[in-house]
Amino acid sequence: MTPEPTAAPRVVGVVVTFNRLELLQRLVARLREVPELDEVLVVDNASTDGTGAWLVEAAAAAADGPHLRVRTLADNRGGAGGFHDGLAWALERDADLVWLMDDDGLPDPDCLATLLARRDDLDFWGPVVVDQADHDRLVFPIRLPGGTRSVHRMRDVEAAAPDGVIRDVVIPFNGVLVTRELVERIGLPREEFFIWGDDVEYLWRARAAGARVATVVGARVLHPSVGELGTPMMLGRTTYNHSPSDLKHYCMARNNLVNLRAYHGWPHALAFVAKTVWFYSFTRPSRRRLALSADAMRAGLRGDFSGHRRFLA
The missing domain is CATH 1.20.1280 (Monooxygenase)
Structure with missing residues (x-):
């Protein structure tokens, strides 16, 4: 007998935004072109730049691609509060996998497909995040496992990952996928952190729980430069x-x-x-x-x- 094909997972995207309307518009347009994505949930942290009104119109407009749903928070609870609520919302929407991202990133059209190709052996994994003005430069440097060396260029990342994966390393909440099973096991991000460190804490919590973590070198998110970190x-x-x-x-x-x-x-x-x-x-x-x-x-x-x-x- 021919085995039945495995059903495709239900993938729900979660975007957290605050006062970056132009970048959000760019991102939503891209996400609506991703065929593997079933739904996009946008959590608006009480933006004051017209984001809320635009999101209402965008969600109501007929469009191809994944359906857009919007939730506006009563006040700004930072990235931590946004991802806490967004991840819980995605599970309520019966997500098997949740694709988490800030509003300033722009995944390549094939980013999600490339990540999904690794879903059988990973729990928390994501793309490299590169400078949108210099695609060889990492916006967030990657510290290679087993030492203190950090790499800042794509060519160095590729050289360090002959099988296309860097194990035990991921840049959280920048186009990362997380399984429903892992979220149910370790819980939601710490909303009280507001900003800074909530993503790292979630990664460290996942590692402590034995999650299979990785960066997939062939998957890419473009991001505005943040300068030299540190x-x-x-x-x-x-x-x-x-x-x-x-x-x-x-x-x-x-x-x-x-x-x-x-x-x-x-x-x-x-x-x-x-x-x-x-x-x-x-x-x-x-x-x-x-x-x-x-x-x-x-x-x-x-x-x-x-x-x-x-x-x-």
Whole structure:
């Protein structure tokens, strides 16, 4: 007897957006061209740039491709809150696989098909994320497994993945696929993080649960450049994620300390504290930033995730 073909999984896309209407329009147009995608769910974080009105019109308009559904949150809950709600919503919509992405990425037309070709042996996997102005440059560098080497160019990624896959590495929430089974096993992203570190925490949680994680080199998402990640410190021997935004820094300092303590223990957490003190004492001296860092870290250790709200307009 000829075995019956395996039914195609129901794939639901989840996009989280906030005040980037032009980029969102570009992304939604692309997603509606992806035949493997069954539905697109857009979570709008209370945008104020006309996004909400455009989404209502776009969802109501007759169009080819996957159906578009929209949910507008009452207030801005950041990427963490958006992905928390969006992933839960996708499961309510009977998704077998959920394709997660921010509004500023643009997957290649064959990105999802390339990822789906690996679905039998992976639980949490995604594409490389490259600079839309320079397709050989990674927007988010990849640290290769088994060492400390990070690669910044596609040619180096390809050389490190002769079978087309880099195991145990993925850039979360930038075109990643996650299985329903894994979400049901490990839960949803930590909505209280607001921004910064929620994606890393979810990846580390998945790894701790034994998930099969990978980057598929042949799948690609284009993304605007974010510049060189990490400001050099200690004579260039390491870097620090400095941001001029108090909101971003507060969330980074709080959430990174929480993640390091939970998944790597106090030695790594204290090393991050020392690195922060060094950076704002010697590399970019700022008593105000030292005080803000201390406030954020104390809040994280207390389990208080409300302090970032003071920076929201």
